[in-house]
Amino acid sequence: MFSMKNIWLLFAFLCITGCSQKANTSIATNSKIADPGKNNVIAAKETNVFKSKGGNDKIEFKGSNNIFDLIQKNAAYFDGREMVVIVQGNNNIIKLYNTNLVDMSAPGMDTLLLIGDHVKYIMDVNNKVVLKKKSLKADTIEMQQKQFSTLDFSNDFSKTDYRIKSLTDQLNTNNPEAFYELAKLYQYEVDNKQAILKAIELYEYAAAQNHVDAIQKLGDLFANGTFDLTKNLKKAQYFFTLGANLDDSYSKERLAELNLK
Numbered sequence: 001m002f003s004m005k006n007i008w009l010l011f012a013f014l015c016i017t018g019c020s021q022k023a024n025t026s027i028a029t030n031s032k033i034a035d036p037g038k039n040n041v042i043a044a045k046e047t048n049v050f051k052s053k054g055g056n057d058k059i060e061f062k063g064s065n066n067i068f069d070l071i072q073k074n075a076a077y078f079d080g081r082e083m084v085v086i087v088q089g090n091n092n093i094i095k096l097y098n099t100n101l102v103d104m105s106a107p108g109m110d111t112l113l114l115i116g117d118h119v120k121y122i123m124d125v126n127n128k129v130v131l132k133k134k135s136l137k138a139d140t141i142e143m144q145q146k147q148f149s150t151l152d153f154s155n156d157f158s159k160t161d162y163r164i165k166s167l168t169d170q171l172n173t174n175n176p177e178a179f180y181e182l183a184k185l186y187q188y189e190v191d192n193k194q195a196i197l198k199a200i201e202l203y204e205y206a207a208a209q210n211h212v213d214a215i216q217k218l219g220d221l222f223a224n225g226t227f228d229l230t231k232n233l234k235k236a237q238y239f240f241t242l243g244a245n246l247d248d249s250y251s252k253e254r255l256a257e258l259n260l261k
Contacts, residue, residue: 040063040087043070059084062088063117066091067094082110083110089115092116092208113139115140119143120205156195179205179214183202184199197229219243220236240258
């Protein structure tokens with residue numbers, strides 16, 4: 001548990017600015033799934049998170065095959081404000097990073113509506129202090145894929161590797177096969193601690209567009225784990241269910257194996 005002394009030390013060192021997103025995206029993890037039968041999943045990883053009493057954050061899904069992945073580190077919340085996130089659409093992979101965040105919100109309710117289909121969408125709240133005065137607020141975000149450049153990958157490959165520029169150009173046309181091929185390069189050719197994490201990030205962009213091979217890779221990676229990746233059966237089940245819903249026989253077999261454990 002994060003002590004109050006550490007909270008205020010954290011507060012003193014943070015830069016007092018607003019969130020990078022239009023909407024306030026801080027949310028605690030006592031969230032509930034509206035309809036888990038439609039393969040909608042909330043995954044959470046927390047390190048040193050302090051939450052005040054009260055508040056009843058919710059994530060509601062109006063669609064199917066969505067995963068909301070919440071990663072929090074050194075985050076603090078006060079005053080028990082309720083945050084409601086509504087994901088409207090299908091086959092979306094949403095990641096919210098709350099890192100070094102202090103949220104001193106007034107009581108009330110905020111609503112954030114995320115709209116999209118087959119999108120991997122990242123919300124990143126880094127080194128922020130959110131000092132909200134309004135107790136009621138509603139925002140809508142149309143989820144869109146980020147744009148890539150060769151600089152995103154140049155440190156991991158030779159400058160003369162022609163594959164990187166070719167694949168990067170295709171990423172910005174939202175070509176799932178390009179994401180898949182670049183992910184394989186990271187998984188099998190790059191030798192550093194971040195390689196498997198970058199491979200997963202790229203596989204996820206392809207999986208959001210129903211690329212079956214990428215879905216299988218993600219299911220296996222989370223089911224089996226690696227030297228640099230801890231097993232996560234909840235995520236494995238999500239991806240194998242996604243594959244099974246696309247009538248992929250391998251995903252159906254692996255899902256059945258997971259359900260027997």
